[in-house]
Amino acid sequence: MIIELGHFALILALCLALLQATLPLYGASRHHAGLMAVGQSAAVAQFLLIAASFAVLVNAYVTSDFSLATVVENSQSTKPLLYKITGVWGNHEGSMVLWVLILSLFGAAVALFGGNLPPGLRARVLAVQGMIGIGFLTFILFTSNPFLRAHPAPLDGNGMNPVLQDPGLAFHPPFLYLGYVGFSVAFSFAVAALIEGRVDAAWARWVRPWSLAAWCALTIGIAMGSWWAYYTLGWGGWWFWDPVENASFMPWLVGTALIHSAIVVEKRDALKSWTILLAIITFSLSLVGTFLVRSGVLTSVHAFAVDPTRGTYILILLVLAIGGSLTLYAVRAPALQAGGLFAPISREGALVLNNVLLTTAAATVFLGTLYPLFLDTIGGPKLSVGFPFFNRTFVPLMVPALLAVAVGPLLAWKRGDLKGALQRLWFAFAAALLVALVGLYLAGFKPILALLGLALAAWVAGGVLVEWAERVKLFRAGAAETWRRARNLPRASYAMSIAHFGLAVSVAGIAASAFEVEQIQMLHPGDTLPIAGYVLKFDGTERIQGPNFTADRATIEVRRNGTTVEELHPQRRFFPLQQMTTSVTAIRSNLLADLYVALGDPDDSGGSTVRAYWKPLTPWIWIGAVIMAFGGVLSLSDRRWRVGVASRRRVPAAHPAPGE
Amino acid sequence: MRRLLFVLPVALFVAVAVYFLLALNPNRDPQLLPSAMIDKPAPAFQLAGLDGGQGIALTALKGQVVVVNFFASWCEPCRDEHPLLMGLEKQIGVPVYGIAYKDKQPDTDRFLKQLGDPYKAIGVDESGRTAIDFGVYGVPETYVIDKQGRIRKRFVGPLSERQITGELLPLVQQLQHS
Amino acid sequence: MKALLALLAFLLLAPAAFAVEPSERLADPALEARARALSEELRCLVCQNETIDESGAPLAHDLRVLLRERIAAGDTDAQAIKYLTDRYGDFVLLKPPVEPATYLLWFGPIIVLLLAGGGALIYLRRRKAAAPVAPLSAAEEQRIERLLKDEG
Numbered sequence: 010m011i012i013e014l015g016h017f018a019l020i021l022a023l024c025l026a027l028l029q030a031t032l033p034l035y036g037a038s039r040h041h042a043g044l045m046a047v048g049q050s051a052a053v054a055q056f057l058l059i060a061a062s063f064a065v066l067v068n069a070y071v072t073s074d075f076s077l078a079t080v081v082e083n084s085q086s087t088k089p090l091l092y093k094i095t096g097v098w099g100n101h102e103g104s105m106v107l108w109v110l111i112l113s114l115f116g117a118a119v120a121l122f123g124g125n126l127p128p129g130l131r132a133r134v135l136a137v138q139g140m141i142g143i144g145f146l147t148f149i150l151f152t153s154n155p156f157l158r159a160h161p162a163p164l165d166g167n168g169m170n171p172v173l174q175d176p177g178l179a180f181h182p183p184f185l186y187l188g189y190v191g192f193s194v195a196f197s198f199a200v201a202a203l204i205e206g207r208v209d210a211a212w213a214r215w216v217r218p219w220s221l222a223a224w225c226a227l228t229i230g231i232a233m234g235s236w237w238a239y240y241t242l243g244w245g246g247w248w249f250w251d252p253v254e255n256a257s258f259m260p261w262l263v264g265t266a267l268i269h270s271a272i273v274v275e276k277r278d279a280l281k282s283w284t285i286l287l288a289i290i291t292f293s294l295s296l297v298g299t300f301l302v303r304s305g306v307l308t309s310v311h312a313f314a315v316d317p318t319r320g321t322y323i324l325i326l327l328v329l330a331i332g333g334s335l336t337l338y339a340v341r342a343p344a345l346q347a348g349g350l351f352a353p354i355s356r357e358g359a360l361v362l363n364n365v366l367l368t369t370a371a372a373t374v375f376l377g378t379l380y381p382l383f384l385d386t387i388g389g390p391k392l393s394v395g396f397p398f399f400n401r402t403f404v405p406l407m408v409p410a411l412l413a414v415a416v417g418p419l420l421a422w423k424r425g426d427l428k429g430a431l432q433r434l435w436f437a438f439a440a441a442l443l444v445a446l447v448g449l450y451l452a453g454f455k456p457i458l459a460l461l462g463l464a465l466a467a468w469v470a471g472g473v474l475v476e477w478a479e480r481v482k483l484f485r486a487g488a489a490e491t492w493r494r495a496r497n498l499p500r501a502s503y504a505m506s507i508a509h510f511g512l513a514v515s516v517a518g519i520a521a522s523a524f525e526v527e528q529i530q531m532l533h534p535g536d537t538l539p540i541a542g543y544v545l546k547f548d549g550t551e552r553i554q555g556p557n558f559t560a561d562r563a564t565i566e567v568r569r570n571g572t573t574v575e576e577l578h579p580q581r582r583f584f585p586l587q588q589m590t591t592s593v594t595a596i597r598s599n600l601l602a603d604l605y606v607a608l609g610d611p612d613d614s615g616g617s618t619v620r621a622y623w624k625p626l627t628p629w630i631w632i633g634a635v636i637m638a639f640g641g642v643l644s645l646s647d648r649r650w651r652v653g654v655a656s657r658r659r660v661p662a663a664h665p666a667p668g669e
Numbered sequence: 670m671r672r673l674l675f676v677l678p679v680a681l682f683v684a685v686a687v688y689f690l691l692a693l694n695p696n697r698d699p700q701l702l703p704s705a706m707i708d709k710p711a712p713a714f715q716l717a718g719l720d721g722g723q724g725i726a727l728t729a730l731k732g733q734v735v736v737v738n739f740f741a742s743w744c745e746p747c748r749d750e751h752p753l754l755m756g757l758e759k760q761i762g763v764p765v766y767g768i769a770y771k772d773k774q775p776d777t778d779r780f781l782k783q784l785g786d787p788y789k790a791i792g793v794d795e796s797g798r799t800a801i802d803f804g805v806y807g808v809p810e811t812y813v814i815d816k817q818g819r820i821r822k823r824f825v826g827p828l829s830e831r832q833i834t835g836e837l838l839p840l841v842q843q844l845q846h847s
Numbered sequence: 848m849k850a851l852l853a854l855l856a857f858l859l860l861a862p863a864a865f866a867v868e869p870s871e872r873l874a875d876p877a878l879e880a881r882a883r884a885l886s887e888e889l890r891c892l893v894c895q896n897e898t899i900d901e902s903g904a905p906l907a908h909d910l911r912v913l914l915r916e917r918i919a920a921g922d923t924d925a926q927a928i929k930y931l932t933d934r935y936g937d938f939v940l941l942k943p944p945v946e947p948a949t950y951l952l953w954f955g956p957i958i959v960l961l962l963a964g965g966g967a968l969i970y971l972r973r974r975k976a977a978a979p980v981a982p983l984s985a986a987e988e989q990r991i992e993r994l995l996k997d998e999g
């Protein structure tokens with residue numbers, strides 16, 4: 010009975026989405042306040058209904074209700090509770106419900122917190138959100154219904170892929186979807202602006218926080234996915250240029266360009282049509298990602314079950330949403346009034362360069378990901394595009410981008426002094442040079458690219474410090490003045506420094522992976538393995554029993570200077586239901602380097618292959634991402650972003666005449 | 670000119686969407702790898718037989734059209750296709766040879782005793798090296814070799830009745846008469 | 848089709864990735880280093896997006912051993928790679944060959960960069976040369992003076 014209620018809630022939500030997509034749009038064109046207000050109530054009600062539906066689904070998994078087909082296929086009664094819950098979104102149908110849940114959450118948020126938006130704009134934004142909702146709710150109800158029953162209900166389920174039974178899974182998809190789907194708000198704002206025919210600084214002021222929020226979530230989501238792969242897969246890889254990884258990375262790249270481009274719209278009333286295009290493209294890439302993962306056109310470790318009917322449906326959605334918005338762009342964008350002027354060498358110019366590099370990078374990833382598919386469809390040879398391609402094309406694009414990160418903030422708006430900025434960056438250059446020389450001394454010329462990466466990271470970090478020092482007049486105006494200035498700097502300024510610093514940290518971590526040390530040996534109880542100043546002593550393995558697996562658990566003593574500093578317990582787990590073996594790695598991390606130990610195949614005489622890696626600076630990859638996201642959140646908390654302030658300051662200013 | 674630039678994004682999208690539509694073609698299999706050995710001479714090999722039996726060598730196969738089937742006792746889809754292999758030689762009129770891929774001989778023995786032996790002769794490829802020379806990447810795979818010893822077609826995965834009557838039989842007949 | 852999926856599913860249930868086994872390694876460290884470098888650019892055919900260096904699949908193991916045999920036998924890197932592409936096609940390479948079919952792939956990024964960069968430059972130049980702002984009237988000039996003095 011409850012299941013049917015959950016099902017019905019989704020159907021009702023679809024009806025509300027239909028209302029939300031049409032009435033406010035009509036109301037906005039007629040300036041009919043009542044009809045426009047329908048958007049807000051519909052958005053909130055839609056969210057509540059989908060939340061109820063989602064709760065019903067979660068309950069079905071938690072109570073192991075095997076009368077539901079998806080529960081049978083993806084769960085089993087012996088699964089731990091946490092994984093019963095996270096299993097809800099570990100499969101196609103459940104993850105789609107999570108998708109629309111987050112979509113409606115953002116719609117409701119715009120309805121509830123967008124009180125200071127002009128009613129017409131708000132109504133149109135909610136209408137577009139409603140249209141997206143219609144698309145996905147019909148997709149769920151007609152092709153991926155999680156509430157279908159299993160006849161007859163079996164006694165137990167088929168269980169979930171053991172690799173997915175991990176705490177990392179709990180957080181990776183929800184964050185990813187908050188990001189992916191969160192960019193729908195920017196998309197809706199862009200389409201609404203095109204319909205209205207007007208983009209002004211106030212628009213950017215409202216778009217930027219929503220894009221920033223989605224960007225923060227996506228940053229965390231991608232970082233979590235990468236970290237999860239790192240400690241799960243057993244050899245320390247953390248990025249594979251897998252198509253589904255790329256599908257989340259592309260919106261991140263374009264989303265980064267978007268949040269930077271929106272600054273120019275807000276501050277200088279320029280780059281308007283370009284920012285609108287970026288907002289459309291970011292969410293379009295999210296949609297393309299959804300298509301790639303669920304249609305079966307590509308093979309990937311992440312891909313959900315293959316189904317071409319679903320693929321066709323999503324393709325239709327893509328054509329309507331992306332084709333529609335881009336056509337609207339082609340028709341309406343030329344009429345948008347051009348804004349402020351600026352010289353090529355200026356803060357705006359630097360942000361334009363940033364946009365060019367980031368979008369080219371996204372295009373590169375797009376090309377590499379989809380090229381095998383394109384060739385295959387036209388009957389060409391079957392090819393693979395992997396790491397070697399991206400190393401040669403993506404990485405070189407990042408070098409000028411990283412160089413610019415330090416220079417851009419030092420250039421003035423409208424007209425900047427490049428020579429002056431570079432001169433003031435002597436400190437950053439010195440830092441980079443120092444790092445490079447120390448690296449050359451320690452490691453020689455061979456890892457030259459890694460050294461370049463480390464030097465770039467130092468350059469960016471140095472640039473952050475230089476910019477802050479400039480603002481607070483460090484060493485130039487006395488300690489009291491510096492302290493006063495530092496305290497009064499706007500939060501958004503610190504947020505920028507922190508986010509850029511986080512980037513430097515991540516880049517350093519990525520570059521340092523060239524210096525990792527690997528030791529793989531067959532060890533018998535009592536054997537030792539030296540690595541990077543530690544000595545690992547293998548004490549043997551024991552058999553243990555888990556809730557739905559058996560495992561070989563090894564005990565490895567980590568010794569330094571003769572004393573045991575830690576005991577590590579890597580495992581090999583065997584899941585009888587799925588006949589699968591997974592590896593649980595043991596990592597000793599001091600946040601500067603990881604000592605990473607995994608258990609390999611046993612031999613017949615009580616020994617086991619032990620893989621040990623020492624990975625310097627690798628934790629920085631994810632720490633840097635967290636710092637970047639923190640910077641983004643800090644920026645969001647800046648009071649200047651509260652839309653209340655915006656309306657007080659902006660309303661008196663003359664709005665540019667609507668584009669003709 | 671400027672207007673044209675604004676049309677560029679939607680034009681690019683249309684191109685991408687067309688490719689996606691083509692990619693959804695149900696006849697297209699993203700997992701299927703076409704053989705790189707088509708029309709190339711089959712690799713020379715000489716394999717011992719089961720339990721010291723006769724074995725197969727490529728040189729002995731020259732001058733006739735043959736079908737070579739890679740199988741293993743641990744391979745579930747091989748069991749699925751086995752009934753169709755039982756009458757295959759009679760159906761298509763050419764000898765069918767089997768190569769046991771990375772299998773322990775007692776296991777292969779048991780497999781064939783259980784399900785029947787459809788092969789004219791069996792070669793044992795325990796290391797899997799001969800399979801690699803053929804470009805095998807999984808079992809079962811079935812190869813058609815012509816009179817001159819060239820590989821002409823590869824079937825990946827278990828043979829279906831439709832494949833046998835629709836593709837294998839016509840090809841074999843065509844090669845017989847060339 | 849379903850059976851093919853079953854076949855592949857079977858093959859993919861390889862043990863969780865355990866890369867190069869100690870027993871596979873070549874005695875000569877220089878040759879072993881070459882083998883490792885090459886394996887990192889070769890695709891595991893029965894996995895999804897893994898190199899033969901990383902994968903635990905039996906076929907990956909066989910290919911690693913084969914690669915080392917070829918290198919130990921004196922093949923150059925190119926010859927060892929050719930041995931594999933002769934049998935498995937270019938699909939086994941993670942770095943696609945630069946040939947007419949892949950020109951768009953390899954030169955695409957630089958073309959996009961030049962187009963986007965060029966477009967940006969034209970845009971920036973045009974902005975700079977845009978119509979100058981109309982001169983201020985006397986009343987407006989006075990207003991500006993007053994405002995500037997207040998800000999002081």
